[in-house]
Amino acid sequence: MRTISFLPKQSQETEKLPMVSDSVILRIEEHIGYVVLNRPESGNIVNQEMAYMFKDVCAKINQNAEIYVVVVTGVGETFCDGSELEKLLINGSMDADYAKTLIDDFSIATSVSSIDKPVIVAINGNAMGQGLELALACDIRYASAGSHFGLLQVSQGLIPMNGGTQRLPRLVGKGQALELILTARIIDTREALRIGLINKRVTKEMLNSEVEAVVKLIATKGPVALKLAKEAISRGLESSLEEGLGLEIDLYSLLQTTDDRREGIQAFLEKRQPKFKGQ
Template sequence: MSNTISFEIKNKVAYITLNRPEVFNSFNREMALALQDVLKDVATNDEVRAILLTGNGKAFCAGQDLKEVTDPELNPGFKAILEEHYNPVIQLIRETPKPIVAAVNGVAAGAGANIALACDVVVASQNAAFIQAFSKIGLIPDSAGTFFLPRLIGFQKASALAMLGDKIEAQEAERLGMIYKYFSAETFTEESEKLALKLANMPTKALGLIKEAFNQSMNNNLDEQLSLESKFQIEAASTEDYKEGVTAFVEKRKPEFKGK
């Protein structure tokens, strides 16, 4: 595996860490393709029931490595950067039938911010910040920024942040509904891992169905969504985890879910 990504599985959680701290974990082609490979692996790995994505060092991810796009020999071109690097990453995040926690440890800018916001649960250190930095160099938000941001915080606020490129601190991001929670710098790592472990021990078949239901809700009308809920609820009710959950409730004990 490329050393631009560090990866380990512990207690049913896959820990994926962006690992180019010397350039604030900005993406080059190697790291983008390596992240895709890891996401594909964990999606089908039975050892993994939840995923935690974070960054090494002071930043979560500063977006695209501009040295790559300004180097005549290395520059893959924007078509390749979007269609071969970022778009597949976003698609894998949304298609993976397992909960993904983005643990934003520091600045998340450009594509780095939008990759985080595409995850299922986003938490941040109080030292973190989110920046739609694209307009500052004459670009538009990519990596599904124009899709998720207005849905998270509303059209007007998202439009302003995309155009002005304001820096949004973690506390403000939580207030806006951009992220789930922020934690103190001292407790961030522990709380993030605790959250991922909690998800890993939940009925993950149902969590996968919740994720897919939310995905489809982006395009469905009410009748279509009600029909989808019926279909998925019947599917969830046929799982071993549902039977265990009900049995544990009746027996007044803690359930032991297996993700089956």
Template sequence: MPEYSNLTLEVQDRIAVLSVNRPDKLNALNEQTIRELGQAFEEIAGRDDVGGVILTGVGEKAFVAGADIAELSKMGPVDGIEVSRLGQQVFRRIELSRKPVIAAVNGFALGGGCELALACHLRIASENAQFGLPEVKLGIIPGYGGTLRLPRIVGKGRALELMLTAQFIKADEAYRIGLANRVVPQAELMDTARKTLSTILANGPIAVGLAIECATRGMEMSVDDGLALESNLFGLLAATSDMREGMQAFLEKRKAEFTGR
């Protein structure tokens, strides 16, 4: 298993807690941290003892307060393209993970940190969390997929307002516009994320993974192509033992015992 300098990874009860661990930098994303995130999700994808992921930041101030500006300030045009594409590739891997990923947003989620949260499947925020894409204040735009994902989640108008004004919004406003799925007190954040993920993991794992894929790719397709994908994946699940078990358990009024096959 890889060793991480800027991340911590703990696994218990099929839940991986992956934490960005640069609290002295408010967990800002430098190149090494982004590469380690890619390695961690590659590791997680291959681990049979992991069913889902909670992604968070170390400390109580920041989930991820943005990209590492000191590092970005040195980039030229070609470097800028490479920096953006690295982040895009890693965040896309997170978005397309068939194992559900919940962002436990425990403070600032700004710039690249907000984009990281957007790449997760669900976002649970603490009451002190703040979200924002303030890149235009630095003379740049979001480069890790934020210009695509935010409009898909909250709508184009609200997304452009956040990006063009560079203003931060608090957790209650993020919930109101659909950016956050839930808002809870900071002390309850990780417990709530665990309970939510445990509820998801009680369901058929293949079905959960294909629901993620269908919803994610379907939003990138025409309606007809999305419906074709849905029917194909629906049919594919009919070949699984989990479907037989799930339906038999329902008919027998008992809890299903899924095997992921």
């Protein structure tokens, strides 16, 4: 019987979890949504079924007001070793329109980037190709010490196609991104931490508890404020400073009209923990 990360102690069997499909598992507990890639026999390589189900999971998360923060991780010793799409593009002869359709079908990084709540990825092993692109699309990245990272597509005559050429330079800078993509070099967690690719490097044994600590902390905050803070940062980075400052004021003003804001003030005055409702 396989086990996966972030299961409640009283139930470690994957069959007892609410499943979206065999390849993607979704569990919701204490305002945290856990999304688990579940193809360990293949290194959690993304196939078409996983991609479709992953998109469905992300849509469900956005529709569920009870989820305040999200964790993405994988079953087994590997986070995600890439995508079957890369093999299809290498081995097949197809026109540009069909290739674009396939890329859209497999775009799990695009799906996770559409989540309007904070997303933390627990990288429990190697993240290669589209696996790294998925991690890049998350907001905060924690990795176990033995993990490795690489965008290997140029070695196959391709380029990253699910956000790697855009998100990596925004995260680590143009020079570092060009070096990693053009050389297809694989790096370890020490270098990943040094260049800012990951937020934290922890032992394999401590990965779950470290991620649990940060998501449980985030889940105690105002869910509307969490969403708007993420929006302000994400949209602000795509704007000029002046436009970003204007966006920040607009979102702050919008927050003043919410029940959560009033509850936050009342809780502060009464010296108690706030009871946010996401309204």
